[in-house]
Amino acid sequence: MIVNISINGQMHSHDVEPRLLLVHYIREYAELHGTHWGCDTSNCGICIVLMDDPVSDQPPYPVKSCTMLAAMAEGYEIVTVEGMAAPDGTLDPIQMGFHEMHALQCGFCTPGMMSTGRWLIERHPNPTQMTDHEIRDGISGNLCRCTGYDNIVKAIRWAAAYIEEHPESARTARA
């Protein structure tokens, strides 16, 4: 079947099997390899991408792309790690935060972790006041085997503070 999906603002159209998972559509058909493919069992959160429902007023929210058929994503806007930075290359605050706070070692979990982190900030009424518990609970569907999570929590907090100081930077996560 022909599946049309808008990824990072660009429409992709491919003839795929209906059983194709979104993560493989993104990696093998759209050839965007920034979205990683991990446990394949909805546990690890490595494959998380942001999904925006154009008819909803909610911010884009993270979904596990190994647990969605590509066909289910038609009509939604998908944002992968490649679509996070501004067109001029300015990194999204969450990307800056991961850089500044050294929130990655091997980098395998990072695209998913940043997607969830971006959403936590965007949906929180007062992001700079997020408790460690709120952040840790928020990323409990994302596994990291390197960092021990400490620097990831700091990076999300860093990004929240940056967005508060630079409100104009907050829009870049939307495609």
Place this chain on the structure above:
Amino acid sequence: MQTPAPVEYSRATSVDDALAQLQALGGNARILAGGYSLIPMMKLRLANPGHVIDINPLERDLNYIREEGDHIAIGPLTRHVNMLESDLLARVFPDIFREAEAVLADPVVRNRGSMGGSLCQSDPAEDLSGVIVALKGQAVLRGTGGSERVVEMDEFHIGPYMTCIQPTEMLVEVRIPIRKGFGGAHEKVERRAGDFAIVAASSALAIEGGKITWAGVACSAVGPTTLHIERAEQALVGQAPSEDLFAQCGQMAAADCSPNSDGRGPADYKRHVAGVLTTRALSRAAATALR
């Protein structure tokens, strides 16, 4: 690599359309909601539908939590995050939905996973099913031609991963009676954040004039389905709430459940935990009811 077996995909344009498709496909199709239960089952080849009918386009019609006279109605495509954050559920059923939804899977799964998907998966270790069984909810099933039947949760879940839904039927609503003086609690022991329960206990009480007028006691992951602990419910009704009474009910839960030994622990341990969690949940439910 885990991939579902070859399958056909279509979208539903309405509930009637979904039912017509189910009928036309002769029982070889499954309704696809959030996908967080069905797609993993398809990857494991434990579910092998020839066709999936995606109802996500019906979000506006099927995602709702409404007060309707003497009950709360929840639409099948209501996402876990909606139940977690619902002020209506928190007000009418304090705090059992919020407690269960806060420990059900993880926030990303809760964004998409649905009430209907959770119930129809009929996993005996699943948290939301425990709550709806404890609250003695009713499932509304619609068949072709618009005929509806209403079944109690005890009849709805007939075994692990098995429900009473016929191949041409669809879960269209869950109804939960509103009770005065309500308090509820959900207790869970899990191996790690977001996992299925080792054991979970969902308890709810209605207390009026110092007496328990209604009780719902359920345990998850300790039987082929979410279990009603009927003996405990009978023991509670008509009594004044007390820690002794709740301890006795915990003993009944431990005695009446039927856990298996597996990777999550030996059966005698689970039996012990079912008792402790039931006592704790009842105690907190009473405190909430009297708050």
